[in-house]
Amino acid sequence: MGRVLAIILAGGGGQRLYPLTMMRSKPSVPFGGKYRIIDFTLSNCVNTGIRRIYILTQYRSGSLNQHVFEGWNISGSRLGEFVYNVPAQQKTGTDWYRGTADALRQNLDLIEEKNVEYVLILSGDHIYKMNYQQLVDYHVKKKADLSVCAVRVPKEQAAGALGVLEIDANSRLLGFEEKPLNPKTIPGSPEYALGSMGVYIFTVGVLQKALQEPGDDFGKNIIPQMIQGNRAVFVYDFEKWNKIEDFIVQYKDGKRFSVLAKRTRDSSYWRDVGTIDSYYEANMDLIGVDPSFNLYGIKWPLRTYERNSPPSKFVLGGNATESIVSKGCIISAGTVIRSVLSPNVIVERGSVIEDTVIFEDVVIEPHAHIKKAIIDKHVHIESGASLGFDKEKDKQQGCTISETGIVVVPKQHVIKALK
Incomplete structure (x- = not known):
């Protein structure tokens, strides 16, 4: 994955999570006992083999900066491996980041400095496991300029809450609406819509050219412009194609043993924890006997910074x-x-x-x-x-x-x- 550069957008203020975001940014909110929300995106990168990672920060970033420094200090920087926090610096004028695309536009120098073919753009505030190598393979196979990751959600849940994608039978993106009240549904599945996950992979030259166009947001501006320009934009169906391989526990004749599963149950799990209620529900997803999201995997470890504390x-x-x-x-x-x-x-x-x-x-x-x-x-x-x-x-x-x-x-x- 040396040809891929990951950029994590972690500058959101997280107003809907207040007061948990009163003194910290949304990606640095604790989750699941010992983790921070951003740990899940970072773990996905490292588990996939992506070791060149920029984290773009802005609001209340002190807690996040400390966490990344203490828990994600990759030691191979001389070999081209790094996790760097990049604060908003007004590189292109007097404005701070005005949106997701503007955050990339103000940091194009980071991309130009690296010899990469693809730029993986990620959100730092979602809970999920994802093998980004599978996304890269899909992007290459489709000969895409941009691949947009999407999750299937009931259309009522998507209405007014998520960016909604409209596709053809070949998964080519036909339209992108930002939080529509009446979302377009999936062909053959009229009860469901495809919601944007905030995960994109661009061919690097396409991204550089796209950011020369006006508009500060990927969903509202850049992606619709690319569709109108007849660019090769495809949708990656997360629920259908993401596969996390890990061991699962089974019992037979009173004995416990582990079996390697080619696709774990939580391969299709994705949660936007942007509200108090969704954050709470995602935590509750962890505690069942057979949880919806499993923290105890062996082949897909979830990493974080840990204090030196005694046993409970x-x-x-x-x-x-x-x-x-x-x-x-x-x-x-x-x-x-x-x-x-x-x-x-x-x-x-x-x-x-x-x-x-x-x-x-x-x-x-x-x-x-x-x-x-x-x-x-x-x-x-x-x-x-x-x-x-x-x-x-x-x-x-x-x-x-x-x-x-x-x-x-x-x-x-x-x-x-x-x-």
Whole structure:
């Protein structure tokens, strides 16, 4: 994959994830216990063999810069391997990035400096596993100028939420509409639409020429212009063609053994975690016996930065069921049910945590009761406090309530026991 350069767009402010993005960018929001959202895109790159990666940052990038430096410092830079954060620098004028295409336009010098044939453009804020080599092979086979990755979604879900692609029987792109209220459907599947994943691969010369045209966004401007110009633009059906090979666990006669699967169940899993509710649901996808998205693969490891924390422990009858519990947690006579705990979370006696996502270094004092919440870092839950049972009281304490009722506690907050 030495002929491919990856550019990850990680400059989004993530307003719909507020208050989780109050002090950090969306790609650096913690996810799944010990990861950050951007780790999944970076892991896909490294697992595919792509080792030349630029990350374009802009808003509230301090946390992301530190995470990439500490967790993704590829040591082979002299051999042409690197992961570099590139902050917005107003290279072409006085404006910051005005859109996805403008972010690339302002950094064309990075592409021109490298001897590459293809530029892979990725979003840093989605949860999925993808073998980008298969995408490159598809792009070459189609002799495409641009290949756009798409995921099948119910048309009602796509309406007003995703860029929607219209294709012919040969998967050639006929039209691109940005968040239409009445999306075009897939030929032969009238209940589904093809939603853009924000994953593109360009032949390098085509990208350079396309960015000479006006327009700041790929979906709204560049791609429609290429379609009108009769460029060879094709759609890669992620659900149909993406294949992740990994071991799966099976049982026979009471014995556990691993079998190599040519295509794992989560090969078709893709989630845009751009809202509080979608973020919460994606975390809950991780905790089942047979989860929709598997963190425990062997051949497709998910990498991240990890603090030096001791093992977790459960004392005085403390327990956790149907949950993910990261390093350094202490469950002391408390109960954790269907939840995701990041490192160094303390749950004291008599406290019950249900259907909740908890970030690092949270302390929950005795006899607290929490249900359907997301708790940011360094939060202190005082003895006898409750969350998720009275929305008005939760709001009084400075919490945000999502559309489906998920309670979000901001970073470094204190939750008191209200009468």
